[in-house]
Amino acid sequence: MPETLARTRNEPTSEQLLTLLRNMLTQRAVDTRGFQLNRQGKIAIAMGSEGHEAVQAGTGLAFVRGKDLLYPYYRNTGLILACGFPLKDLFRSQFARATDRTGGRNIINHVTARELGIASISSIIASQCTHAVGAAYALKYRKEAGRVVFCQFGEGATSEGEWHEALNYAAVHRLAVVFVCENNRWAISTPQVKQMKNQDVAARAIGYGVHGSVVDGFDPVAVYHAVHEARERATVGGGPTLVEAKCYRFLSHTTDDDDRTYRSRDEVELQRKLDPVPRFKRKLVSDGAISEDALKALETEITELVNRTTDEVETEPLPPSSELYTNVYAGETSPWL
Numbered sequence: 001m002p003e004t005l006a007r008t009r010n011e012p013t014s015e016q017l018l019t020l021l022r023n024m025l026t027q028r029a030v031d032t033r034g035f036q037l038n039r040q041g042k043i044a045i046a047m048g049s050e051g052h053e054a055v056q057a058g059t060g061l062a063f064v065r066g067k068d069l070l071y072p073y074y075r076n077t078g079l080i081l082a083c084g085f086p087l088k089d090l091f092r093s094q095f096a097r098a099t100d101r102t103g104g105r106n107i108i109n110h111v112t113a114r115e116l117g118i119a120s121i122s123s124i125i126a127s128q129c130t131h132a133v134g135a136a137y138a139l140k141y142r143k144e145a146g147r148v149v150f151c152q153f154g155e156g157a158t159s160e161g162e163w164h165e166a167l168n169y170a171a172v173h174r175l176a177v178v179f180v181c182e183n184n185r186w187a188i189s190t191p192q193v194k195q196m197k198n199q200d201v202a203a204r205a206i207g208y209g210v211h212g213s214v215v216d217g218f219d220p221v222a223v224y225h226a227v228h229e230a231r232e233r234a235t236v237g238g239g240p241t242l243v244e245a246k247c248y249r250f251l252s253h254t255t256d257d258d259d260r261t262y263r264s265r266d267e268v269e270l271q272r273k274l275d276p277v278p279r280f281k282r283k284l285v286s287d288g289a290i291s292e293d294a295l296k297a298l299e300t301e302i303t304e305l306v307n308r309t310t311d312e313v314e315t316e317p318l319p320p321s322s323e324l325y326t327n328v329y330a331g332e333t334s335p336w337l
Contacts, residue, residue, distance in 0.1 A: 010228055012221060016061060017289050020220045021280060023060060024053040025299060026087070027078030028277050029306045031251070034094060034108075037310065038255040043094045047109055048251035049075045051218075054276035055182050055245040057082055058223025059150065062178075062231055069117045069139075069149045071132035074109045075182070075249075076121075076152055084116045087305070091313040103327060104319040126153060126160035129179070133166045136175035136240075148176045148234045150227075155244075156187025158204070159195050167242065171208040176234035178227060179242045182217065184249035189262040202244035210240045217247030218276040248274070 012020065027049060034046035049056070052075060060082020063070060070083055081087060089101055093111050096104035101112060112120035119135070122128055132151035139147050157163050158181065170177045181201045185192050198204065205212025211233065215226040223245050230241035248271040252259040259268075284290045290298070 010225075012061065012224060014289055017221075017284060020057045020061060020224070021284055021290070022298065022302070023057040023078060023082045024220065024277055024280060025302050026081060026306070027053045027056060029302050030077055030081070030087075030090065033306050033310055035251070035255060037094070042314065043108065044096075045108055046094070046255045047074060047077075047253070048249075049077050050250040051184060051248040051271070051276070052182055053078055054220040054280065055079075055180070055217045055223050055247050058220040058245075059152070059180055059227050061220075061224045062227040063150055064148070064231075065116070067117075067147045068231075069119065069132075069135050069147070071119045071128040071135070071149065071151045072121055073128055073153050073157070074121055074123070075154065077109060079152060080111060080113075080118055083118060085111060085113055085118060087309050088313060089113075091310050092316065095310075095313050095316070096318070097313060097316040098319040098323075099313075099316050103323065105327070126157040126162040126166075129153060129157065129166035130162045130169075132177055132179075133170045133175060136170065136177045137173060140173065140175060146235055148178060148231050151177055151179050153179075153181060154187060155181055155183040155185070155192055155201050156190065156195065157181075158201050159187070167204075167208045167210065167240070170240040171210045174237065174239040177240040178230045178234060179240060180227060181242065181244045183244055183246050185246075186249055186253075186259075186263065188253045188257065189259075191263075200244060202242050205242040210242055211238070212242045212244070214244045214246065217245030218274045218279060220276065220280060247276070250275070 031048045031050055035048060037043045038046040056076060056078035060079050063083050065084055072079055081090065090111065092100040093106065094108045098104055110121040112118060119131060129151055132149045136149040167179065183201055187195060200214050202212035202214045213226050216222045226243050230243055233241055250268060250272060281295060285292060285295060
């Protein structure tokens with residue numbers, strides 16, 4: 001069975017708790033705005049991450065900027081923001097503007113920021129897992145101690161061969177990788193029970209000889225503890241860890257998906273009772289970490305920031321047609337020579 005990781009003594013400070021809250025609120029606001037923009041016909045597609053806020057805020061708090069590397073997947077809006085990715089660049093990607101880091105060439109959420117250690121996202125499910133392991137091997141080969149690779153994925157990725165190859169290779173070579181499974185119970189329209197017999201993805205860790213843990217993915221502090229401990233283990237030569245954070249995807253897979261065709265509203269509403277955002281807000285207010293008035297002010301500030309940012313980005317130019325074939329082929333850029 002997977003190892004249950006005990007909470008470490010490295011408790012989040014008051015400032016870090018507020019950082020968790022801010023990141024969760026920002027992720028929710030960005031999701032809401034993305035769906036609005038899609039329905040307004042301003043962006044082609046939006047991909048929500050409601051229900052993943054605690055996982056991504058907690059993981060982002062454990063990520064050490066300037067040292068660690070992140071290999072995210074397409075639902076990691078909140079995580080990349082928590083790791084320092086600029087909000088304006090995120091919306092430039094969604095609007096496909098010329099100012100986007102990829103020149104408006106990539107699908108939404110497929111961002112990259114080399115200077116932040118955030119690797120390019122691939123649409124191929126689980127391919128980032130082998131990429132992450134390759135990066136971790138490079139760190140080991142170059143003897144760069146104290147650096148860890150974070151690899152994120154959904155439970156659907158664990159049905160792919162690349163995922164198993166990555167776990168096995170990382171284990172054999174004792175690489176500094178923290179594998180975080182954001183288990184939201186649905187691989188688009190396929191429920192977990194139709195993918196695996198195990199109730200816990202982390203139970204697979206023992207088959208590869210690595211540490212495994214299951215954590216409440218609706219609790220950002222619990223996620224932080226589990227991921228932080230996994231990172232600490234990796235830095236002292238303890239090898240990889242598989243952390244499974246159980247959460248839920250409240251929205252459709254994307255704005256092109258209708259989740260009513262494969263799951264009931266009763267199921268979604270039942271999970272909504274565990275929504276990590278209002279749950280964490282209540283806890284911080286109850287604990288005295290933030291007042292009701294300060295919370296309302298923070299929410300207003302974030303909403304205004306997100307709306308102002310999208311308004312600014314929307315006025316930026318689209319890529320000119322003359323650049324259609326640039327950065328596609330090496331050398332000559334004329335098509336179909």
